[in-house]
Amino acid sequence: MDKKKEKISEEQLVLIAKQDRKNFKYLYNLYYERIFLFLLRRSENEDIAQDLTQQTFIKAMINIEKFEFKGFPFSSWLYRIGLNELNLYYRNSKKKRAISIDSNEFPELAEELPKESNPSLTYENLIKAFNFLTEAEVTLVEMKYFEKRSHQEISEILGITVANAKVKLHRIIKKMQTKMIKIS
């Protein structure tokens, strides 16, 4: 049954979920893993990521009537709800925001940093430079360089234009470069 439903377009799945929330199961099965990993990267542990993922889907089920297809995928809407839930969690708990970095992802970000910062470009300095970024800036870096999302996808999730996403990322890279030189 599930495999049959996956062949149906995302738009149809949303439509049947709007009619009966029990049908939301198919959207849940499609996206729970991606949303869980997205939130796990940004939260302290698996239990918190699990809670936030469930909360994301509950909010999605409550508000699915408001969702309309405007050219971007349903997953972007889910990611946005997830990010809001995460921000709410950190605001209420007053805990430090977690950032997960895979050492394999380091070269990708290092490549983007201008060559002038090469002497200061060490793994340690890069990690330190993150502490000078705002949460919104960290989110952008995570999406672009760690999760390898396109500018299009980033703009859809954050609700900004593609040009704005590009400009913001460029500024963040510049900021990181300056801070890394300062640190070293």
Place this chain on the structure above:
Amino acid sequence: MSEENKYRIRVNPKKPNTKEIREKMDFKGAYKAYTHKVYRTPWSRFARHSSKNRKASMLIILIIVVGTLVFIESEKEFKNNNDALPTLYDSTKVKQDSINSK
């Protein structure tokens, strides 16, 4: 918070595999929480499950009730204003004392 330790940075954290994630997540739990959240008040049941006709008639009843209350209140105020008419100053009335003095 100082910029030195603004974030909790984890390098190479352990990632659960698909099977582990599947064990953690279940739709039934989310659906149960959803129904509990959505249907916990009579208002939410009405908002989600009543027909358009029922909602329209409820709106009409609400308008009538509010309208009646406003009308009663304004009538009361009007009556109060009429009961206590202010004494007007009559400029044609001349005091007897002032005539005698002249």
